[in-house]
Amino acid sequence: MGCGGMGFGAFRARMGIMELYLPGGSGHGKKKDGLSHAGTFNNHILTMVAGREALGFYTTEMVRVLDGLGERLRKGISGVLIETSVVNDKYMER
Numbered sequence: 466m467g468c469g470g471m472g473f474g475a476f477r478a479r480m481g482i483m484e485l486y487l488p489g490g491s492g493h494g495k496k497k498d499g500l501s502h503a504g505t506f507n508n509h510i511l512t513m514v515a516g517r518e519a520l521g522f523y524t525t526e527m528v529r530v531l532d533g534l535g536e537r538l539r540k541g542i543s544g545v546l547i548e549t550s551v552v553n554d555k556y557m558e559r
Contacts, residue, residue: 477483546552
């Protein structure tokens with residue numbers, strides 16, 4: 466979920482993979498037709514507009530706060546997994 470609680474389908478990959486989705490392809494493996502990326506929420510205009518507007522509220526400070534919270538969560542989950550021997554500490558290195 467994103468865009469104010471509305472679903473939105475999108476993905477990102479390195480350029481070589483994204484080019485496969487272009488009509489006619491590009492780069493090394495030119496194809497007659499690009500790959501399809503069909504999905505329930507793809508090109509849903511309301512969620513796209515909501516997402517664009519949300520970017521106006523997304524500040525550098527918010528990024529720092531969210532990054533810190535994410536790191537705290539990652540460390541907490543890693544600690545539990547190590548303490549319960551689900552994984553070892555070498556596996557959890559970042």
